[in-house]
Amino acid sequence: MEYPAGEFGLIQRFRDRAKLGSGVRVGIGDDCAVLAATHGCETLVTTDMLMDGRHFRLDEAGPVAVGYKSLAVSLSDIAAMAGKPTAAFVAVALPRADAETLALGLLEGMTALANQFEVTLAGGDTNAWDGPLVICVTVLGTTVPPGPVMRTGARPGDRIFVTGPLGGSLLGRHLRPIPRVTEALALHEAVSLRAMIDVSDGLASDLTHILEESGNLGATLDANAIPIHDDAARISGHDGRSSLDHALNDGEDFELCFVVSHADADRLIEPRDGFSYLRHIGRIDAEPGIRLALGDGRTDLIQPRGFDHLRSHGS
């Protein structure tokens, strides 16, 4: 099919590519999208804005990778509530010179991921300007019984897990995170998830959110149990920071960090459960602060470097 040039041709392409999922009655093309009533389930909403030079470098990563990442980070937020994503809305400010090619690349990167998780691209807003690429993705999802997993339910004695190795995402992995939607739903069915978050700012910083929101609690992490990604070791060779430091403080891993009771922890650790990718990294304490048990009896206090998006110059 031939499409006309310009915005209307582009919208038509988006429209044709976006197959409507079961929860979406009206997608692209009217003033609003219309999503079906949720029959008793609650609706989850998350929005993320990504800017060239900050969350990605368009000239290095290319539009397909940027489109992928933009959707993946929002799907990761839905996963962190143990929800099921349904629809995505994409607003873009495209550099004018290359707007259409760029938009098609972004769309390609998003479409594969959207299809994989049965998410409908249900609407958006297309703009061009003289500035750098900005892309804002809003994803809606539905909660899954017995309800969304907040950051608030951790209790002293609970166990802390992560879904995969951490650190060094800057070497490229931050562009292609796998949102842990499937894993979260499987865990939500298997055990009672008391608190969960996705690791976007760094394990220490994100775990601190759980501890604070659950009522000023603390945690003890087992230094030898924290899964360190090969990339953390590689980056450590360049900058002299330990690979454990990278695993604790690098952002954009997009693994899940979650908390369950001691009894549920035992169930997850049993090999027959198909959760062999999980790592049990520590426990919740009544005493505030995060302590790192080094294995030789010594304990370090971790100072999470809370990532301040207003002040940091990091990408």
Next chain:
Amino acid sequence: MEYPAGEFGLIQRFRDRAKLGSGVRVGIGDDCAVLAATHGCETLVTTDMLMDGRHFRLDEAGPVAVGYKSLAVSLSDIAAMAGKPTAAFVAVALPRADAETLALGLLEGMTALANQFEVTLAGGDTNAWDGPLVICVTVLGTTVPPGPVMRTGARPGDRIFVTGPLGGSLLGRHLRPIPRVTEALALHEAVSLRAMIDVSDGLASDLTHILEESGNLGATLDANAIPIHDDAARISGHDGRSSLDHALNDGEDFELCFVVSHADADRLIEPRDGFSYLRHIGRIDAEPGIRLALGDGRTDLIQPRGFDHLRSHGS
């Protein structure tokens, strides 16, 4: 209350200001917002991205006006479906030098409007960078029985209305549109709205969307009935284009253009109905194209200048 500096203090301010409306169970502060189940109603979703230099000039308008406009344009999309807005999600890329002051100004501009329409600021994403201000607002709403008003239901013989005077919004009115949420709900209750759109790209262009989406229909507009805003007359004095041309083709009026049956039109025109602000401007034809009846028996064919957001350099 004292707030810490930086992103976390800012999020705390947002959180404290955002009273949770009845439809929002969890607002700012977790991975996603959680909206209550809608008990049989559908969910409306719209997203709009506004960029400095394109949709506003921050140095001229100031952050309060920009915050107001950013939310208003999305509320206008909910109005165009005759829905009730419930929650707003705001993602921003703030120029780093003045990020916090700017964010507070935007918040102030949005809060008044959100309170007026009982919309909860339920989430968002705060970033700073070296680029110009970009703000992306996503608004969710619920449909109101008998359902959302699409662009698709116009039929030959139907009548066309607008909710207020048009043209010349560039003189400043585009910064402070009143989203016609209340008017849309009153109309939805009084008559059967067959098609509706908000006038964002210009009456001729937006009416064309209704005509095309309703099955390649046409319309005849009465040149003398189209309500022309004083600003259209003022701007006409400067640029030599007629004030009617401005009323037909200027964007960002954010009035509603809607279509009802002949019988319903008669009901709306009766003075006792409290719809005296409405203007009956024409009728739907089976023949494609928009004709302008000039009153002296002559008829002009209107060429809508479809506003292409990828190619136009207009603000």
